[in-house]
Amino acid sequence: MQVKPGSRWKSAVDSTEVVVVRPPKGDVSLECGGHPMVALGEAAPEGLTISPDFSGGTSVGKRYVDADSGIELLGSKAGPGSLSVDGRAATLKDAKPLPASD
Amino acid sequence: MQTHLLLEMAAEAIGDREGYTTVEGGLSYAEAFRRAKGGANFLSRFEGDKVVFLGHNGPAFPLALYAAGLAGRPFVPLNYRLADADLRKLVARTAPSVLIADGTMATRVHGVEGVRVVTREAFEAACVDDDNCCAELPFVDQDIAILLFTSGTTGDPKAAVLRHGNLTSYVISTVEFMGAGEDETALVSVPPYHIAGIAAVLTGTYSGRRIAYLHSFAPDAWVQLAHAERVTHAMVVPTMLSRILDAMELLKIELPHLRAVSYGGGRMPAAVIERAMQKLPNVDFVNAYGLTETSSTIAVLGPEDHRQAFASPDEKVRARLGSVGRPLPSLELEIRGPDGKTVLGPRESGEIYVRGEQVAGEYLHKKVLSDDGWFATNDAGWVDEDGYLFVEGRLDDVIVRGGENISPGEIEDVLRQHPSVVDVAVYGLPDDQWGEKVGCSIVCADPRPETAELAQWVQTRLRSTKTPESWDFRAELPYNETGKLLRRVLKVEMTKDIAA
Incomplete structure (x- = not known):
């Protein structure tokens, strides 16, 4: 699938939603709970369940990265499924917040 | 997104x-x-x-x-x-x-x-x-x-x-x-x-x-609202801070809930931040430097930096209270020479360049980022050995006297330390011999010190080429509503005076 920066995706198996902060280098399959995500606003296939291998959960406001493709995602809605890219588990990106400056 | x-x-x-x-x-x-x-x-x-x-x-x-x-x-x-x-x-x-x-x-x-x-x-x-x-x-x-x-x-x-x-x-x-x-x-x-x-x-x-x-903004209303709403965080521009401290004393209002104050948008006089840190010892102070074109903050001097600098016997560490801290880890920052290409080393003054996703560097119908994404801030500055950034002001404000680059901020800082000086602005004025000479507009408390005394004050702390040659005493200096000193307005006025 083509994954553009700023595009929003929802899980086919749970409540997880993400927004693409940095796009991947090429086409990738973006998955949650082990199944491909769908563009927000489109209908998800029915009858799928979360794969136990991808059930660690996704948090809202956390960033997730896949080093191979360079993609960076932001969790915009939490869910029990975890994110993966072409089957590779996405990893949580360490964020070091700054002291409030605004 | x-x-x-x-x-x-x-x-x-x-x-x-x-x-x-x-x-x-x-x-x-x-x-x-x-x-x-x-x-x-x-x-x-x-x-x-x-x-x-x-x-x-x-x-x-x-x-x-x-x-x-x-x-x-x-x-x-x-x-x-x-x-x-x-x-x-x-x-x-x-x-x-x-x-x-x-x-x-x-x-x-x-x-x-x-x-x-x-x-x-x-x-x-x-x-x-x-x-x-x-x-x-x-x-x-x-x-x-x-x-x-x-x-x-x-x-x-x-x-x-x-x-x-x-x-x-x-x-x-x-x-x-x-x-x-x-x-x-x-x-x-x-x-x-x-x-x-x-x-x-x-x-x-x-x-x-x-x-x-x-x-x-009004200082009394600020203090009253901060108290009533149990405010924990606030952002101010430097001119607001001293007025807020005055208002707190006048109104006899303490702000026990206040935890963090960030400031930016102009040069913070050392005396003001030191007074603030003494008056509000439990508050974390953050100096944030940024531009409209960079989506706000690009460098931060954090609370620990403030406390270390404030307490340090080491001149170099103490001087960091006058820096804007270190660049955000999410972007790159370089100091470049007049050619816009040569990257300068520690303590060499040049133009501040930044690159990163938050850096817009764009005006309507005109992109000003370089092909490789760098934005020239038009601010002059330098970085110390540990990466602390010192901003000297707008590049156009830098005074070029006989080939020597002189930063107005440095001279202003020295003059502000004089006990009688309330406020000061330094700028370049046209000069037949040197190209430019150092001029200043200054606000002093009574009794006003002699020009010679002030000149001596600068000369012993900096050097003679940095000593103002034109002294303009005023009741107050012009600022815009966001607290930016209108140095250029003074420069234009004083240049006209010379011509006349």
Whole structure:
């Protein structure tokens, strides 16, 4: 699938939603709970369940990265499924917040 | 990523929490999101491709900002302090547009071709209209979030372009989502047309830190609001800080809840920050340096840096109190020489360049980023051995005397340390022999010291080439409404004096 920066995706198996902060280098399959995500606003296939291998959960406001493709995602809605890219588990990106400056 | 997703996330995760408040009442994140959608539907019905905002601080400001984003129209907050003629010129440049104006300001901008004026009251009423809130929003592909007119101290104001991606990149890379406790409140008194006012809406929403708005800054009102709303965080420009400290003493109000004060937007005199740290020992101070074109903050001097510098016997460490700290880890910063290419080493003064996703470096119809993404800030500065950045001021303000580059800020800092000096501005004046000479306008307490004494003061601390040759004593110096010293105004006045 083509994954553009700023595009929003929802899980086919749970409540997880993400927004693409940095796009991947090429086409990738973006998955949650082990199944491909769908563009927000489109209908998800029915009858799928979360794969136990991808059930660690996704948090809202956390960033997730896949080093191979360079993609960076932001969790915009939490869910029990975890994110993966072409089957590779996405990893949580360490964020070091700054002291409030605004 | 669009800026209004920040509000949507807060509405989803911490919807019941109060997000924005003024004396007129508060607004939760969920309610703010509902109303912003209502506002977006209302705005979408007007002709035009921009949403202009002319008004004071208050919950209508974040609503209008997010509603404009949801409607896919760039948001253009305007400076209501401009003279009518200048204001109308800017309004005309936004056509075709819809303009939301405070009731008291609407008449000032009526009748500009292509600009439809609605009052803030009408906009707020439309935001709560159920039909508006529930209607589907049309999809608009628009990645410009904000157009912000720069103060235009030289020539016509330029419209800086900030894209959704620049702003959200800044927010998500520097702020922890819902990182603020429920008891945290930030007092925002910078106006809506300042980048700090815009950044405050976005970072406040994302962190979950309630914003208490002051309609516009006044020291007494600031202290009273900070006390009444149990304010924990605040952002001020340097000129506000000393007035706030004065007001606290005069009103005999302590601010026990205040935990963090950030400042930026101009040079902070050492005496003021030292006084603030003494008076408010439990407050974390943060110096933030940034530009409109960089979506706000690009370097930060944090609370620990402040305390270390304040307590250090080492001159070099102590001097960091006058720095803006270190660049954000999410961007790159270089000091370059006059050719714009050579990267300079520690303690070499040059122009500050930055690169990163939050760096917009773009004006309407004119991209000013280099091909490889670097933005020339037009600010002069240098970096010490440990990466602390010292900003010397606008590049154009640097005085070139007989081939030597002289920073006005350095001389101003030295003069401010003189016990009789209240305020001072240093600038270059044309000189037949040296090209430029050092001039200064100065405000002194009574009894006024002799010029020779002040000159001696500078000469023993710096050197003779940096000693002002022209002394202009005044009752006060000109500042713009966001606390920026209008050095150029003085320079022009004094240059005329020489010619005459």
